[in-house]
Amino acid sequence: MKIQIIIGANTIEGMLYDNPTARDFTARLPMTMELKDYAGKEKIYTFSNKLSLEKAPSGSEGMTGDITYYAPWGNLAIFYKDHGYASGLVPLGRIENVSKLEELCRASCQVTIEQPSD
Template sequence: MLKRASSTVAALTFAVFLTGCASQPGDPGAESRQVSPAAGEPAETSSRAQGVGSTNDNLRTLSGSRIAVRIGDKAFTIQLYNNPTAKDLVSQLPLTLTADDYPGYDEKVVRVQNPLSMEGAPDGDEPAIPEVGYYEPGQWIALYYGPIGYWPGKVPLGRIDASVEELRAIPDGASVTIEVVKN
């Protein structure tokens, strides 16, 4: 009887441990993790398992295309990556939109009116800094100036020729014009 009670207590303790490993509401990586039934530890999905700096490298090859982001008297050049999402952005230019702060994160967001292609897109991405990406669930282009971690639905678009300080200084509500740079 004592052995059976000990086994029950051990099983309940393990179940409580697994519950503690579950994702919490608002956990940005929750959708990218799965719990391994054998070990009870989070197991990263293939798009995340590559690690920081190598996540989605196949989508970060420069295409030779450039776009400009104009905010007031400042202009920043973005060297676009060779992926379908970046190509779709070019097909929708020029655009004049609004930049907003994304509270709690080091990024400026610019909502687009029409969604960009997700053809060949990864499950998610961890942006390089500074970099420009697309966040499909929010339908916005993001200008990253600090680490935000991995998020499902993110796709890298290009390298921005701007400092972290310049991106951080973009005012909330600023008018942004995005256009193709002619070679």
């Protein structure tokens, strides 16, 4: 499923995988949130209600461009630098222009994540 991350007047394209956790996230869209920088590698947002972990892997690699859900903390994590394996990290999808995310969203930024209207 295609998504777009809107930062001000800029749009970053992405896609979500077809898994129960990603479907739970999709059901919450559109969402406006404050992304904050974490560890100089990822942008994160903590959900008020956790996402489904049905059929989720025990962990995965956090690679540049990955959209993930970190189950232990209940947060969305979008990686702009490689992180490596993390227990509880569930793949949700990918963004296409990682450098644009890093450029437009320095320390923190407000974004809207939604499905394209087309």
